[in-house]
Amino acid sequence: MLNLLSIVVGIVALVIVIPSSIPLLGWGNWFALPVAILGAGLGALSSSNGGRNFCLIVLAIAVVRLILGGGII
Numbered sequence: 611m612l613n614l615l616s617i618v619v620g621i622v623a624l625v626i627v628i629p630s631s632i633p634l635l636g637w638g639n640w641f642a643l644p645v646a647i648l649g650a651g652l653g654a655l656s657s658s659n660g661g662r663n664f665c666l667i668v669l670a671i672a673v674v675r676l677i678l679g680g681g682i683i
Contacts, residue, residue: 612652616661619649623668627675639672641658648670 623646646669653662660670 612656613658613661614678616649617651620665620668627672631675639676
């Protein structure tokens with residue numbers, strides 16, 4: 611159950627990250643980071659690793675985008 615919840619939270623974070631890849635919308639990644647961390651935490655509590663790994667990938671995409679944009683753009 612926690613794995614399914616983690617995947618749902620990861621999908622919500624991914625929906626925030628995708629439009630934030632557009633220039634001048636990079637600030638949206640700051641909203642996606644806590645959501646992805648919450649999903650990774652829920653996935654860590656579950657017996658399976660799929661949801662946790664998905665949230666960690668979404669988290670990595672958001673962090674790389676923030677690094678490339680200088681943290682704001």
